[in-house]
Amino acid sequence: MGDNLDIDALKKLQWKIMQNVAASALIPLMRIGDHLGLFATLESTGPASAEDFAAAAKIDTRYAREWLLALSAAGYVTFHETDERFSLSPEQAAVFANEDSPALMIGAYDLLAGMVSNEAVVKEVFPTGAGVAYENSHPCIFQGTARFFKPSYATNLIQKWLPRVDGVVDKLQGGGHFADIGCGFGISTMMIAEAFPNAQISGFDIHAGSISAAEKLSADAGMAERIQYSQASAKDYTGSYDVLAFFDCLHDMGDPLGAARYAFEHTREDGVIILIEPTASDVAADNMNTIGQMYYSFSTMGCVPTSKSQEVGLALGAQAGPARLCGILEEAGFRDARVAHKTATNMVISARK
Ligand SMILES: C[S@@+](CC[C@H](N)C(=O)[O-])C[C@H]1O[C@@H](n2cnc3c(N)ncnc32)[C@H](O)[C@@H]1O
Structure with a gap:
C-alpha cells in the first residue's frame, strides 16, 4: 500500500463498506422470507425454536436456523439467547409481516431485486447514453414501486x-x-x-x-x-x-x-x-x-x-x-x-x- 494512505480514513471507509455489504447481503433472504411467508409465520408462532418455526413454516430446519440467525444479527428478528428461540417484536411485525401495515417496508426488497436485475440493461446504455424504456425494466420494479x-x-x-x-x-x-x-x-x-x-x-x-x-x-x-x-x-x-x-x-x-x-x-x-x-x-x-x-x-x-x-x-x-x-x-x-x-x-x- 502507498505511503500516502491515511490509515484511519481507510479503515473508516472499509467499515462503511462492510455495513453496506451486510445490508445488501440481506436482500435475497428478505425476498425468500417474503415469498415463503416466513415473517407472518414467525409472528403467528410467537417465540419459537428453529425446529418449531421450521415445522410451522414447512421448511428445512437447517435453512430456517441460518435464516433466523442472519436476520437476528441484523436486528430484524428478535433472538432470545437464553433458550435460543426467535420471535418478531410488534415493530418488526409491522414492517415485515403485515401487508396492510402503514409501517410496511418489505416492498423495498422487491425494488432492490428489480434494481439488481436491471444491471445488464443499464450497463449496456452507460457508454452510449441511451435509455431503457420503463416497460423493459425488470418486473420487480413495477410491483416494488407500488408496494414500497x-x-x-x-x-x-x-x-x-x-x-x-x-x-x-x-x-x-x-x-x-x-x-x-x-x-x-x-x-x-x-x-x-x-x-x-x-x-x-x-x-x-x-x-x-x-x-x-x-x-x-x-x-x-x-x-x-x-x-x-x-x-x-x-x-x-x-x-x-x-x-x-x-x-x-x-x-x-x-x-x-x-x-x-x-x-x-x-x-x-x-x-x-x-x-x-x-x-x-x-x-x-x-x-x-x-x-x-x-x-x-x-x-x-x-x-x-x-x-x-x-x-x-x-x-x-x-x-x-x-x-x-x-x-x-x-x-x-x-x-x-x-x-x-x-x-x-x-x-x-x-x-x-
Ligand atoms: C416511479 S413510478 C410511480 C408510479 C405511481 N405514481 C406511484 O407513486 O406508485 C413512475 C411511473 O411513471 C410512469 N411514466 C414514466 N414516464 C411517463 C410518461 N411520459 N407519461 C406517463 N407516465 C409515465 C411509469 O410508467 C411509472 O408507472
Whole structure:
C-alpha cells in the first residue's frame, strides 16, 4: 500500500463498506422470507425454536436456523439467547409481516431485486447514453414501486399531503375532476377515489402493464366504476381537471417541462397541480447522506434510464431539488409554485393555474 494512505480514513471507509455489504447481503433472504411467508409465520408462532418455526413454516430446519440467525444479527428478528428461540417484536411485525401495515417496508426488497436485475440493461446504455424504456425494466420494479410507496401514501396522502395544498380537499369533496398522471398501479388513485366519493377520478400511465394492474386492483376492491384508467403518456391524455397530480413520476419523464405545459392546458381555471417528489436539496453537496445514497442509486438504475428512453430525455433524476421542479412548473405557466409540505423522504410541491 502507498505511503500516502491515511490509515484511519481507510479503515473508516472499509467499515462503511462492510455495513453496506451486510445490508445488501440481506436482500435475497428478505425476498425468500417474503415469498415463503416466513415473517407472518414467525409472528403467528410467537417465540419459537428453529425446529418449531421450521415445522410451522414447512421448511428445512437447517435453512430456517441460518435464516433466523442472519436476520437476528441484523436486528430484524428478535433472538432470545437464553433458550435460543426467535420471535418478531410488534415493530418488526409491522414492517415485515403485515401487508396492510402503514409501517410496511418489505416492498423495498422487491425494488432492490428489480434494481439488481436491471444491471445488464443499464450497463449496456452507460457508454452510449441511451435509455431503457420503463416497460423493459425488470418486473420487480413495477410491483416494488407500488408496494414500497403504498404505506407512505396510506399514512400521508389523504391525512397530511392533500390538506396542505389550498383548495384541493374542497375541490375533490365538491365533485371536482382529478387526474393521477403516471399513476402506476393506481395505489394513490384508489386512495383518492375512496376518500372523495363525489370526485371524478382518472388515472393515466404510459406503461400498459401498470394500467392493467391498476384496473385489476380497482376491480378487486369493487371500485372499477369509480376510476377511469387509460394507457396514455403525460403528453397525450384527454380531459380537463381541477386537480392534476404527478406522484413520484415527473422526474422519470423524458420531457417534464412538456408534461407540465400539457398539464397546464388540461387544468381548469383556478385548478391545481401537485407533485410528490423525493426530498432533496437543490445543492448536490447537501444530498450526501443516506437518503441521497438511496435515491441517487434508484435514479441511476431506474429514473434516469426511463427518462433518457423518452423524447427530450432530460433525466432530472430523483434528487432534482425543489428549485428546479418549481421552475419547471412556473415555466409551464403555473403560478405560486412552492413546497407545500416536506418529510424526510418526500416533498409535496404545488402550483396553481
Ligand atoms: C416511479 S413510478 C410511480 C408510479 C405511481 N405514481 C406511484 O407513486 O406508485 C413512475 C411511473 O411513471 C410512469 N411514466 C414514466 N414516464 C411517463 C410518461 N411520459 N407519461 C406517463 N407516465 C409515465 C411509469 O410508467 C411509472 O408507472
